[in-house]
Amino acid sequence: MSRAQLLESCGRPLRLVDRPVPEPGAGQVLLRVRACAVCRTDLHVVDGDLPHPGHAVVPGHEIVGEVVRTGPGVTLAAGMRLGVPWLGWTCGRCGYCTSGLENLCDGARFTGWQLDGGYAEHVVADARYCFALPPALDDAHAAPLLCAGVIGWRALRAAGDAQRLGLYGFGAAGHLVAQVALAQGRRVHAYTRPGDAAAQDFARSLGVQWAGDSGAAAPGPLDAAIIFAPVGALVPLALRAVRKGGTVVCGGIHMSDVPQFPYADLWGERVVRSVANLTRQDARELLEFAGRVPLRVHVEVLPLTAANEALARLRRGELTGAAVLVP
Numbered sequence: 001m002s003r004a005q006l007l008e009s010c011g012r013p014l015r016l017v018d019r020p021v022p023e024p025g026a027g028q029v030l031l032r033v034r035a036c037a038v039c040r041t042d043l044h045v046v047d048g049d050l051p052h053p054g055h056a057v058v059p060g061h062e063i064v065g066e067v068v069r070t071g072p073g074v075t076l077a078a079g080m081r082l083g084v085p086w087l088g089w090t091c092g093r094c095g096y097c098t099s100g101l102e103n104l105c106d107g108a109r110f111t112g113w114q115l116d117g118g119y120a121e122h123v124v125a126d127a128r129y130c131f132a133l134p135p136a137l138d139d140a141h142a143a144p145l146l147c148a149g150v151i152g153w154r155a156l157r158a159a160g161d162a163q164r165l166g167l168y169g170f171g172a173a174g175h176l177v178a179q180v181a182l183a184q185g186r187r188v189h190a191y192t193r194p195g196d197a198a199a200q201d202f203a204r205s206l207g208v209q210w211a212g213d214s215g216a217a218a219p220g221p222l223d224a225a226i227i228f229a230p231v232g233a234l235v236p237l238a239l240r241a242v243r244k245g246g247t248v249v250c251g252g253i254h255m256s257d258v259p260q261f262p263y264a265d266l267w268g269e270r271v272v273r274s275v276a277n278l279t280r281q282d283a284r285e286l287l288e289f290a291g292r293v294p295l296r297v298h299v300e301v302l303p304l305t306a307a308n309e310a311l312a313r314l315r316r317g318e319l320t321g322a323a324v325l326v327p
Contacts, residue, residue, distance in 0.1 A: 145297070
């Protein structure tokens with residue numbers, strides 16, 4: 001048998017259950033979960049910001065596991081360590097998939113939402129969407145890279161070559177992309193919820209040039225801003241903070257409604273864009289970077305049985321970095 005935290009309907013606590021170890025089908029691999037980070041997207045799934053898939057599901061999509069056995073058509077060695085991200089399956093045939101935009105595939109299925117995820121002792125995954133991990137990072141510190149890291153990487157690419165970068169929200173994704181940007185020689189400003197001195201101190205400890213409240217004025221205009229906090233009201237604030245020609249990237253899968261704002265805030269060829277999901281190429285690039293440039297991945301390790309506690313603390317904004325569940 002295998003333990004798993006099951007979401008039976010939105011708005012209800014996860015229920016710890018014992019169930020048979022799943023069997024891998026063709027093209028799949030069975031992994032023993034070694035760690036699974038807790039992502040804000042998990043919270044959107046549990047709270048119903050994303051529609052319930054219509055069946056009970058195990059959340060979790062920042063998974064580090066080791067190969068137990070494989071299904072037909074897969075040759076992976078038992079014991080090999082792999083990472084499993086949010087993107088769990090695509091059709092491979094549509095225009096998006098064939099043009100390098102598989103993250104936009106209309107038929108895509110996602111780990112921990114439509115597909116069972118890593119809040120469990122075992123998980124089955126499509127072997128094509130599993131990745132070797134940098135050996136220098138242990139399980140708990142590798143797990144947040146599978147979404148917070150990869151989405152941060154994609155969002156940073158969407159921001160272009162911005163040398164003065166603002167980050168709105170300094171949690172799991174923010175603290176990773178800040179380090180990537182700093183390693184690339186950029187200047188980083190961190191914006192947190194008002195009064196969150198702990199997050200601001202944490203940001204400064206990683207080397208950002210400035211940290212303050214989301215409504216505060218940073219010293220000088222930004223070239224680009226990335227919004228990780230799921231707060232639509234930050235969009236007009238970020239637009240006012242970027243220079244003419246600057247870009248505001250919305251990095252979350254869900255955000256509250258963006259309030260009305262004057263056209264003058266957008267004028268001057270400023271751009272607002274979103275980042276959706278991830279591609280396998282994004283994952284390969286970020287993991288290769290993390291293998292070359294050490295990232296300080298701040299984690300708090302909790303047992304699998306504490307999944308509801310971890311989600312509640314994330315909901316209240318009480319986590320620094322990322323919580324990681326270990327069976």
